[in-house]
Amino acid sequence: MMVSSLRSRLWLTYAMLILGVLCIVGMFLVWFLLRDPTRLTGQRLQETAATIQERHELEKFSDQQLASAVRRADRISGFRILVLGADGLLLADSRARLVAPPPPFPQLPSGWQSMPTLQFRDERNQTWLYTMRPLANGRVLVVAAPANRLSLRQVIGQDYIPSLFLGGLAALLLALLLAFWVERWIVAPLRRITTAAQAISAGQHQLIPLEGPAEVQALAQAFNEMSARVHASHQSQRDFVANVSHELKTPLTSIQGFAQAILDGAAATPEALHQAATIIHTEAGRMYRLVLDLLELARLDSGIAEFKRAPVDLAALLNTVSDMFAVQAQKAQLRLRLDLEPLPAFTGDEDRLQQVFVNLLDNALKHTPPGGEVTIKAQASSRQIEIAVSDNGPGIPPDEIPRLFERFYQVDKSRNRGGGHGVGLGLAIAREIVLAHRGTISVANNPLAGCTFTVTLPLPQPDDSTVARKRPSRKL
Numbered sequence: 022m023m024v025s026s027l028r029s030r031l032w033l034t035y036a037m038l039i040l041g042v043l044c045i046v047g048m049f050l051v052w053f054l055l056r057d058p059t060r061l062t063g064q065r066l067q068e069t070a071a072t073i074q075e076r077h078e079l080e081k082f083s084d085q086q087l088a089s090a091v092r093r094a095d096r097i098s099g100f101r102i103l104v105l106g107a108d109g110l111l112l113a114d115s116r117a118r119l120v121a122p123p124p125p126f127p128q129l130p131s132g133w134q135s136m137p138t139l140q141f142r143d144e145r146n147q148t149w150l151y152t153m154r155p156l157a158n159g160r161v162l163v164v165a166a167p168a169n170r171l172s173l174r175q176v177i178g179q180d181y182i183p184s185l186f187l188g189g190l191a192a193l194l195l196a197l198l199l200a201f202w203v204e205r206w207i208v209a210p211l212r213r214i215t216t217a218a219q220a221i222s223a224g225q226h227q228l229i230p231l232e233g234p235a236e237v238q239a240l241a242q243a244f245n246e247m248s249a250r251v252h253a254s255h256q257s258q259r260d261f262v263a264n265v266s267h268e269l270k271t272p273l274t275s276i277q278g279f280a281q282a283i284l285d286g287a288a289a290t291p292e293a294l295h296q297a298a299t300i301i302h303t304e305a306g307r308m309y310r311l312v313l314d315l316l317e318l319a320r321l322d323s324g325i326a327e328f329k330r331a332p333v334d335l336a337a338l339l340n341t342v343s344d345m346f347a348v349q350a351q352k353a354q355l356r357l358r359l360d361l362e363p364l365p366a367f368t369g370d371e372d373r374l375q376q377v378f379v380n381l382l383d384n385a386l387k388h389t390p391p392g393g394e395v396t397i398k399a400q401a402s403s404r405q406i407e408i409a410v411s412d413n414g415p416g417i418p419p420d421e422i423p424r425l426f427e428r429f430y431q432v433d434k435s436r437n438r439g440g441g442h443g444v445g446l447g448l449a450i451a452r453e454i455v456l457a458h459r460g461t462i463s464v465a466n467n468p469l470a471g472c473t474f475t476v477t478l479p480l481p482q483p484d485d486s487t488v489a490r491k492r493p494s495r496k497l
């Protein structure tokens with residue numbers, strides 16, 4: 022239906038609003054005129070008196086001719102016409118035979134060209150409205166009308182009502198133009214958002230310009246961000262499927278090949294059998310660890326992973342992690358340095374947090390050349406604990422940093438899979454563990470060399486209990 026479009030609804034809304042306002046104004050105007058006709062009648066008396074005064078029609082007649090002249094003016098104007106002499110006596114009255122004579126009129130002040138609308142009562146107690154104008158030869162013109170309430174037909178016949186309807190018609194035309202302008206200002210960007218949303222469903226991602234009012238621009242900005250996230254999610258899913266297929270294909274190929282060699286008798290010697298069994302065992306172990314990591318990520322994503330909530334001494338935990346890699350650092354000819362400030366107790370899962378720092382430290386040691394240094398630095402404020410793992414290796418290409426925590430994503434895509442190399446799930450798992458503790462993890466290149474991974478863990482605040490009840494989080 023046509024009314025379902027925003028353009029037609031805008032026009033219909035404006036039209037109804039204008040018509041409603043005009044109806045209300047018209048009703049109040051009619052009510053005002055019906056209730057207080059003095060203003061309208063007085064205005065018409067003033068206009069009629071000014072017209073007779075300007076035409077000088079009553080000035081050329083003698084006193085005997087005035088009676089017929091004022092009756093003719095009465096028939097034309099519809100008002101009672103009276104002429105006073107210079108002495109204030111009544112010379113002519115257009116309705117002398119029909120109504121009671123008026124009382125004496127006040128004298129017109131010297132130099133005045135008109136009098137405001139006044140009232141008088143005749144001998145029959147009839148109220149009249151009148152105004153006075155000076156004529157030649159000292160005569161005075163009086164235009165009078167009975168002070169009766171106007172009928173609805175008389176009020177509608179006045180100039181106000183047609184003007185009101187003409188104004189309403191002009192307002193309706195203006196509303197139509199305004200509706201078209203608003204449609205181009207608001208609806209056109211919304212249509213582009215709709216088109217872009219339909220394109221996303223077809224697998225095409227496109228950004229839309231920020232146009233229109235602030236609210237529509239905010240919607241477009243949110244849509245662009247959502248489109249970018251959807252595109253990244255689709256790309257991540259494709260990479261995930263490709264990487265899982267690749268990571269499973271390599272060990273399965275090795276297992277299948279060496280198992281076939283055993284079945285075919287190609288590995289007949291004890292040494293060949295031992296080598297084949299060793300490779301099969303190693304590749305099966307890689308597959309097992311990969312499946313465990315995938316299951317761990319799935320549990321973390323869904324929020325069903327179990328976390329043990331207990332006080333954690335982070336300084337002791339970091340010392341333990343450092344001791345675990347002391348031998349590896351020594352063999353790699355690296356310096357492993359701890360820079361720990363006094364840290365407050367933190368409530369969380371100690372084993373999971375240890376898994377995070379083990380992954381970060383292991384990566385730092387693997388990517389630092391001999392003679393380099395890896396530093397673990399921890400400091401605390403009133404609101405959070407910040408733990409940084411830094412190295413002075415080659416660093417990370419800036420365009421790789423945004424995707425570093427994606428699952429299966431590896432900076433060095435050309436290196437040989439296996440041989441102790443990971444499959445790109447460690448940082449993804451570490452990120453999920455940190456998020457489960459309501460913390461953040463980030464990475465940045467150092468100014469001189471290497472990079473720094475920073476884990477920020479929030480400390481409990483006095484109002485945390487209230488916030489926790491209002492905000493769902495992963496199970497701890």
